Amino acid sequence: MKITNHKLIDDNTDFQLSPNHSGKFKTSLPDTIILHYTAGGSRESSVRTLLTPSRKASAHLVLGRDEKITQLVPFDTISWHAGRSEYDGRVGFNQFAIGIEIDNAGLLTKTGDKYISWFGKEYHDDEVIKAVHRNESTPRYWHRYTEWQIEKCKEICELLIEEYNIKTILGHEEISPKRKIDPGPAFPLDKFREKIFESDRSENTEEIEPQIISGKVVASSLNIRKGPDVEMDKVAEALPQGTKVEILEEKEGWYKVRTGVEGWVYAKYIK
Numbered sequence: 001m002k003i004t005n006h007k008l009i010d011d012n013t014d015f016q017l018s019p020n021h022s023g024k025f026k027t028s029l030p031d032t033i034i035l036h037y038t039a040g041g042s043r044e045s046s047v048r049t050l051l052t053p054s055r056k057a058s059a060h061l062v063l064g065r066d067e068k069i070t071q072l073v074p075f076d077t078i079s080w081h082a083g084r085s086e087y088d089g090r091v092g093f094n095q096f097a098i099g100i101e102i103d104n105a106g107l108l109t110k111t112g113d114k115y116i117s118w119f120g121k122e123y124h125d126d127e128v129i130k131a132v133h134r135n136e137s138t139p140r141y142w143h144r145y146t147e148w149q150i151e152k153c154k155e156i157c158e159l160l161i162e163e164y165n166i167k168t169i170l171g172h173e174e175i176s177p178k179r180k181i182d183p184g185p186a187f188p189l190d191k192f193r194e195k196i197f198e199s200d201r202s203e204n205t206e207e208i209e210p211q212i213i214s215g216k217v218v219a220s221s222l223n224i225r226k227g228p229d230v231e232m233d234k235v236a237e238a239l240p241q242g243t244k245v246e247i248l249e250e251k252e253g254w255y256k257v258r259t260g261v262e263g264w265v266y267a268k269y270i271k
């Protein structure tokens with residue numbers, strides 16, 4: 001899987017340009033991914049809707065339950081998925097965000113032992129999850145996402161993070177909480193985000209850790225203390241000029257150093 005000319009290239013992925021788009025994103029955008037469910041019966045029916053001019057809606061991608069993906073707008077171009085939206089002091093997320101629609105019927109109503117979508121399709125109980133939505137307080141019934149959809153969505157988000165300036169993944173329900181309930185509690189959004197951004201961070205610390213910085217005492221002698229303050233007790237005899245030290249940490253003009261003992265010294269006397 002890769003991105004070429006702002007299009008996703010993968011097996012079972014096709015591109016059909018939706019007329020429902022604006023111009024290009026501004027410089028250093030998009031920086032956000034918004035996740036949605038289609039509230040539809042199939043990838044194909046949702047794609048048809050998102051290609052229809054009068055519907056005035058689109059997204060960049062639709063992830064089917066049939067393990068196929070349709071892209072409707074290139075990733076450098078503004079698509080119409082967020083609508084009225086506000087989060088963290090910003091409004092109008094179409095201007096900032098790539099929209100991913102996941103083929104899912106959404107909220108289901110239980111009637112006897114049947115679960116029915118808003119468009120009248122019945123679902124088996126092994127396709128249903130009972131859960132409390134983040135913006136609500138009592139449990140309701142939701143259409144499950146397939147494992148393929150969640151795993152593919154993660155891979156795509158990771159690829160978009162590599163390719164663009166993406167800093168956040170949000171649910172439509174978080175940027176339009178009064179109007180929208182998608183992707184809903186059947187999508188493990190909090191864990192999903194954590195996994196993607198944490199693995200990012202741990203990779204970074206691995207790169208930084210092995211660096212050891214060393215220096216030498218340039219004062220005729222240098223006090224070494226328990227903490228970064230002249231009030232703190234000395235941990236050993238003052239270090240003579242020329243003592244080699246490993247610098248472990250820096251804080252407001254002080255270094256924590258190691259040279260047989262560990263302690264804090266004035267940073268300006270280490271070169």
Ligand SMILES: [Zn+2]
Nearest residue numbers: 036037172182
């Ligand atoms: Zn949505």
